[in-house]
Every structure is written in C-alpha cells, then in structure tokens.
Amino acid sequence: MNTFLEYLLSGLxxxxxxxxxxxxxxxxxxxSSIFNFAHGELTAIGCFFVWSLLVEFQIPFVFVILIAxxxxxxxxxxxxxxxxxxxxxxxxxxxxxxxxxxxQFLAALxxxxxxxxxxxxxxxxxxxxxxxxxxxxxxxxxxxFSVCVAILLLFTFLFKYTRIGVAMRATAEDHQLAxxxxxxxxxxxxxxxxxxxxxxxxxxxxxxxxHGVSFWLADVGIKAFPAVIFxxxxxxxxxxxxxxxxxxxxNLGGGYLDSYVGGGVKExxxxxxxxxxxxxxxYGLFGYKRIERI
Amino acid sequence: MRPCGVFDTRYELDIAIIRTPLHWxxxxxxxxxxxxxxxxxxxxxxxxxxxxxxxxxxAVLGLSILTGYCGQISLGQSAFMAVGAxxxxxxxxxxxxxxxxxxxxxxxxxxxxxxxxxxxxxxxRGFYLAMSTLAAQYIIIWIIIHGGQVTQGIHAFLISPPxxxxxxxxxxxxxxxxxxxxxxxxxxxxQNLIRSRVGRAFIAxxxxxxxxxxxxxNVFYYKLVAFFLSAFYAGIAGSLWCFFQQAISYExxxxxxxxxxxxxxxxxxxGSTLGAxxxxxxxxxxxxxxxxxxxxxxxxxxFLGAGISSALGQGLFGITIMVFLxxxxxxxxxxxxxxxxxxxxxxxxxxxS
Numbered sequence: 001m002n003t004f005l006e007y008l009l010s011g012l013x014x015x016x017x018x019x020x021x022x023x024x025x026x027x028x029x030x031x032s033s034i035f036n037f038a039h040g041e042l043t044a045i046g047c048f049f050v051w052s053l054l055v056e057f058q059i060p061f062v063f064v065i066l067i068a069x070x071x072x073x074x075x076x077x078x079x080x081x082x083x084x085x086x087x088x089x090x091x092x093x094x095x096x097x098x099x100x101x102x103x104q105f106l107a108a109l110x111x112x113x114x115x116x117x118x119x120x121x122x123x124x125x126x127x128x129x130x131x132x133x134x135x136x137x138x139x140x141x142x143x144x145f146s147v148c149v150a151i152l153l154l155f156t157f158l159f160k161y162t163r164i165g166v167a168m169r170a171t172a173e174d175h176q177l178a179x180x181x182x183x184x185x186x187x188x189x190x191x192x193x194x195x196x197x198x199x200x201x202x203x204x205x206x207x208x209x210x211h212g213v214s215f216w217l218a219d220v221g222i223k224a225f226p227a228v229i230f231x232x233x234x235x236x237x238x239x240x241x242x243x244x245x246x247x248x249x250x251n252l253g254g255g256y257l258d259s260y261v262g263g264g265v266k267e268x269x270x271x272x273x274x275x276x277x278x279x280x281x282x283y284g285l286f287g288y289k290r291i292e293r294i
Numbered sequence: 295m296r297p298c299g300v301f302d303t304r305y306e307l308d309i310a311i312i313r314t315p316l317h318w319x320x321x322x323x324x325x326x327x328x329x330x331x332x333x334x335x336x337x338x339x340x341x342x343x344x345x346x347x348x349x350x351x352x353a354v355l356g357l358s359i360l361t362g363y364c365g366q367i368s369l370g371q372s373a374f375m376a377v378g379a380x381x382x383x384x385x386x387x388x389x390x391x392x393x394x395x396x397x398x399x400x401x402x403x404x405x406x407x408x409x410x411x412x413x414x415x416x417x418x419r420g421f422y423l424a425m426s427t428l429a430a431q432y433i434i435i436w437i438i439i440h441g442g443q444v445t446q447g448i449h450a451f452l453i454s455p456p457x458x459x460x461x462x463x464x465x466x467x468x469x470x471x472x473x474x475x476x477x478x479x480x481x482x483x484x485q486n487l488i489r490s491r492v493g494r495a496f497i498a499x500x501x502x503x504x505x506x507x508x509x510x511x512n513v514f515y516y517k518l519v520a521f522f523l524s525a526f527y528a529g530i531a532g533s534l535w536c537f538f539q540q541a542i543s544y545e546x547x548x549x550x551x552x553x554x555x556x557x558x559x560x561x562x563x564x565g566s567t568l569g570a571x572x573x574x575x576x577x578x579x580x581x582x583x584x585x586x587x588x589x590x591x592x593x594x595x596x597f598l599g600a601g602i603s604s605a606l607g608q609g610l611f612g613i614t615i616m617v618f619l620x621x622x623x624x625x626x627x628x629x630x631x632x633x634x635x636x637x638x639x640x641x642x643x644x645x646x647s
Contacts, residue, residue, distance in 0.1 A: 029421075035421040035424075083616055083620070086620045087619065087620065090619075090623070092367075092420040092421065093361065093365075093367055093564075094619055094623065096367060096420075096421065096424055097556060097557070097560050097615060097619060098615070098616055098619045098620075100553055100556065100557075100615070101557070101611070101612045101613070101614075101615030101616040101619070102612060102616065103612070104550075104553065104608050104609070104611050104612030104615070105608075105609055105612030105613055105616070106612075107605075107608055107612075108605035108606070108607075108608040108609030108610075108612060109605070109609065111602075111604055111605035111608070112602050112605045112609070225425060225428065226425075229422065229425055233421070233422075264436060264439065264440065267432070267436065268432050268433055268436045271428070271429040271432040271433055272429070272433065274425060274426070274429050275411075275414070275426055275429040275430075275433070278414040278417070278418055278422055278425060278426045278429075279413060279414050279417070279426075282414070282417040282418040282422055
C-alpha cells in the first residue's frame with residue numbers, strides 16, 4: 001500500500017509538469033488548430049536558455065525570470081509570424097510537417113549552442129524533505145507542483161475573466177465570427193504561441209531542475225502529447241488532468257511491471273495509453289466530437 | 295503537358311505511363327546503363343550511397359502511397375522498417391532461410407503490423423492519427439529492445455550475407471542488384487497501383503473521406519489497404535537494409551528516420567512517384583554532403599563549436615522542409631514539370647506558366 005502511494009504521489013508530482021507543457025499545446029491548438037510537434041524542443045530550449053542566464057551570465061534570479069518570460073514570448077511571436085502565418089488555411093499535413101521541420105531545426109540549434117552534457121542548475125528552490133502520509137518527498141518537487149497548479153489557476157483566470165482571454169476563447173470558437181467582432185485573429189495566434197512557449201519553458205525548467213539540463217528534455221515534451229490526447233485536444237483542464245494521469249500511470253506501470261519485463265516500461269506506458277485512448281475514445285475525456293460537414 | 299502530336303484516342307492511352315517511342319527508348323537505355331555500367335564504374339563509397347538511396351526510395355514510396363495518395367499521416371515508417379529488418383534477421387540468420395523468401399515474408403509481416411497500427415484510422419484522422427503512428431514508433435522499438443535472445447536486445451544483430459547457391463552477395467556492387475531489382479519492381483508496382491481502381495479510391499479518400507464514403511467507397515477498407523501497403527514497402531526496405539548493413543540494431547530505426555522519410559515526400563512533391571524519388575535523392579545528398587562538410591565547418595568556423603558537425607544535417611533538413619512548405623509546396627516534381635514544359639514549347643512558346 002505504501003509503495004502504491006509512493007508511486008501515486010511521485011506520479012502526480014511529475015504529471016503536473018507534463019500537464020503544464022500539455023496546456024501549451026492545447027492553447028496553440030485551440031486558437032489556430034495547429035498541433036505543435038516542436039513543443040518538446042521548445043521545452044528543452046527554454047530550460048537551456050534559463051540555465052545559460054543563471055550559470056553562464058550569472059544574472060540574479062528575479063531578472064532571469066523576467067528575461068526568460070519575455071524571450072519565450074518573443075520566440076513564440078517570431079515562430080508564428082515567420083513560419084506559420086504564410087501557411088494559414090493549408091492542409092493539416094502541411095502544418096504538421098512545418099512544426100516537425102521546426103523541431104528538427106531547434107534540435108540542431110540546441111546541439112550547436114549547448115553541446116555536450118553534464119549541466120545542472122544551481123539550487124534556487126528550497127531544499128529539504130517533507131513527510132506526507134509516511135512517504136518522504138523532496139520539497140523542491142512539492143514546490144514545482146505548486147508552481148504548476150498556480151500557473152494553471154492563473155491561466156484559467158486569464159481565459160475566463162480578462163478581455164484578452166475572452167478574445168482568445170472567441171477565436172478558438174470560430175475565426176470568422178471573432179473577426180466580425182473586431183478581434184484581430186492573427187494577433188491572437190501570435191499571443192497564444194507566446195503563452196504556450198512560456199508554459200513550455202516553465203515546464204522545462206522545473207524538470208531540468210530536478211533531473212539535470214540535457215537534450216533528454218525534448219522527450220519530456222513529447223510525453224505531453226499523450227497527456228493532450230488523453231484530456232482531449234480542446235480542453236485546458238483536460239490537458240492538465242491528462243498530464244497527471246500520464247504521470248501516475250507511467251509511474252505505476254514502471255514501478256510494478258519493470259521487474260517482469262526488464263525495465264523501460266515507464267518510457268512506453270504513455271504511448272500505450274495514447275494508442276488505447278485513440279482506439280476507444282478518440283476525442284479524449286473532454287474533447288469536442290466534431291460533426292463533419294462536406 | 296503532353297509532347298506535341300501525342301493525343302489520347304483510347305482510355306488505355308490516357309492512363310499510359312509511357313507514351314512515346316522516345317520514352318521507351320530512354321527508359322530502356324537508362325535501365326540497361328544503370329544495371330551494367332553503374333556497379334562496375336562507380337567507386338565503392340558512391341555505390342554505397344546509391345544503394346542507400348535505393349533502400350530509402352522503397353520506404354519513401356510506401357509512405358508516399360499512405361500519405362501522398364491516401365492522405366493518412368504516418369510517423370512510424372522506420373519502425374515498420376525495423377519490423378522487416380528484424381524478421382529478415384531472424385529468418386535469414388537464425389533459421390537459415392534463403393534471402394528471396396526472407397524479403398517478401400518480412401514485407402508481409404511488417405504489413406500485418408502496419409494494419410494493426412492503422413486500426414485507429416477507423417475513428418481518427420489528422421493529428422490524432424499521427425499520434426497513433428508515433429506510438430507505433432515507440433512501442434515497436436521498445437519491443438525490439440526487450441526481445442531478449444530473439445532480437446538480441448540492445449546488441450547489434452549480425453547478419454549472414456545473402457547467398458544464391460555458392461554466390462554470396464557480400465560486396466556493394468553485388469548487393470546493388472538485389473536492392474535495385476526490388477526498387478525497380480516496387481516503383482513499377484506503385485506507379486501501376488495509382489492508376490488502378492485502388493489508387494483512385496485512395497485519392498478520393500485523401501481529398502475528402504466523407505464524400506468518398508458517400509460515393510460508395512469503403513473508406514476504412516482502403517485506409518487499411520494503404521496502411522498495409524505502406525508497411526509492406528517499409529518491411530521490404532528494412533529487409534534490404536539488413537543485407538545492406540550486415541548488422542542491425544534498434545538505434546538505426548529512430549523516430550528521426552521516419553521524419554526524414556516524411557520530409558522526402560514533402561520535398562519531392564506529394565502524391566507523385568517521381569516526386570518520392572526526387573525527394574529521396576535530394577535529401578540523401580544533403581545528408582551525405584553535410585556529413586562531409588560538417589566537420590570542415592567545425593574546423594574553419596570554430597565559434598560554431600563542436601556540435602556543428604552533428605547538427606548541420608539536421609538543421610539543414612529542418613530549414614529545407616520549412617522553406618519547401620512555405621515557398622514550393624508542390625515540391626521538386628513541379629520544377630521538373632516546368633522544365634519539361636519549357637523545352638516542349640521552346641522556342642515557340644508565347645507564354646510560359
């Protein structure tokens with residue numbers, strides 16, 4: 001029972017980060033119906049960037065946050081303007097392939113700018129351990145979890161009550177109607193990309209803090225895909241829940257099955273779940289089932 | 295645009311692949327030269343690359359049937375190649391079955407696995423389908439790594455070379471014949487498939503699957519056929535890869551490889567057999583050249599750092615795809631058509647489109 005609780009808790013803690021990264025994918029998809037395959041690499045780049053600021057340039061932590069957020073936002077803006085703006089209205093395959101091309105380019109960029117391995121963050125989160133229901137967990141993991149929940153609440157508030165959030169939801173609903181109401185749809189697209197990349201960077205930093213900064217972070221970003229599919233492509237709360245579910249299931253699967261099949265279950269459990277969800281409940285838990293018209 | 299004076303008077307002429315005696319002559323001359331001169335004259339290294347291109351063309355043609363003609367996105371082509379390669383390795387090396395049985399059998403095995411991962415296409419499409427094939431990529435490779443004695447796990451699987459009687463296909467120019475005969479046959483098959491009833495059904499499904507269903511096309515059946523054929527091609531490519539490399543390991547069938555194959559059909563031009571060939575040659579040459587120039591770039595521009603030699607190819611690939619999608623979504627094959635049109639009208643063209 002105790003091991004079960006341990007797997008459950010550590011799953012929830014890592015799942016929250018998947019959730020945050022997944023929300024970025026959903027925000028982009030909702031506004032511009034583009035599935036961003038480069039999200040994994042963007043997660044990694046965000047983390048590497050923050051690491052560079054903190055370690056190589058020795059900038060104080062408070063400024064690092066500000067610089068990182070504004071740079072992430074600028075990057076999202078740039079990607080949207082340069083790469084995706086010319087492709088509005090193209091078939092799905094085009095938008096998938098262009099983000100895949102972007103992911104390859106960014107992966108190469110990471111290799112060029114930050115070659116080699118062995119980077120770790122200096123300690124900037126509180127250290128220590130807490131005892132929760134008899135299970136010992138690191139304080140920085142709890143801190144990361146609460147950051148994720150806080151961000152989730154912040155963005156829920158943003159979408160629900162601010163003017164710009166309402167404009168975003170209107171754009172997600174129908175581009176033409178939104179335009180008729182005086183919303184600049186392309187501006188919203190760029191804004192969504194900016195927000196999504198901020199989320200990805202935050203997720204990347206939180207993972208990188210506890211597991212080391214390496215190219216492997218791109219794979220963490222890819223694990224957000226099953227989370228998105230699980231929750232349904234259109235739901236922000238769903239993406240977060242999907243992230244939690246993926247985190248918990250991969251920990252349970254890895255914990256209980258690894259000894260039978262020789263390790264590595266953790267890596268494929270999310271994709272196995274994704275395949276099952278796609279076959280039996282293709283639009284996820286909260287996704288819209290769209291009625292197609294010819 | 296047709297050559298001057300060539301008109302279709304019968305249906306067979308309308309769907310003909312080769313229309314004029316000159317076409318026939320050029321094709322035969324090309325094939326004769328290709329099969330007799332190339333393996334003798336071309337140096338070992340470039341022959342290696344030609345063989346690599348031949349194998350990639352087979353895998354890309356499969357993907358072109360699935361993605362270019364039937365409109366279903368697959369991110370798992372190299373995993374299906376891995377299935378073919380490992381089936382060949384097990385049959386050919388562990389069980390000593392002759393290679394001309396191994397190749398089609400591994401194609402079929404891979405095809406059946408492809409059917410399995412095509413099942414979600416019953417209910418989902420677009421992004422969702424890309425996701426399910428992404429799952430295929432991860433799950434198949436995981437199974438190979440954990441296959442124990444059968445697949446030799448993370449260790450390289452050494453392959454005994456294919457033999458025919460006492461003749462062993464050990465050198466590049468001997469393997470060349472196996473690869474190119476398969477490639478030629480499969481190119482012919484896919485070109486022929488596209489002008490048949492099945493090919494037209496694929497195109498209808500791609501253009502609008504609901505409309506295709508209303509017209510009486512069994513959409514799910516044709517999607518599965520496309521998945522089967524695509525994985526079948528990948529399986530054969532994997533099987534040849536096995537004989538070509540003579541040692542396989544799970545690392546050779548990375549997600550990146552699947553992405554490169556997708557890039558090849560984008561660069562070449564979607565929905566065209568010739569485009570698949572162009573794209574494969576183009577991107578393989580980029581890969582080969584960057585392998586050569588990458589270390590040089592590191593030497594001459596030290597500020598780029600040590601990573602450039604491995605990152606150059608990947609970065610160029612990403613940029614190439616983005617540039618083609620934004621500026622020339624019809625691909626290289628469109629340029630080829632333009633060039634042909636130009637010379638057919640030259641010098642009396644009054645308008646060149």
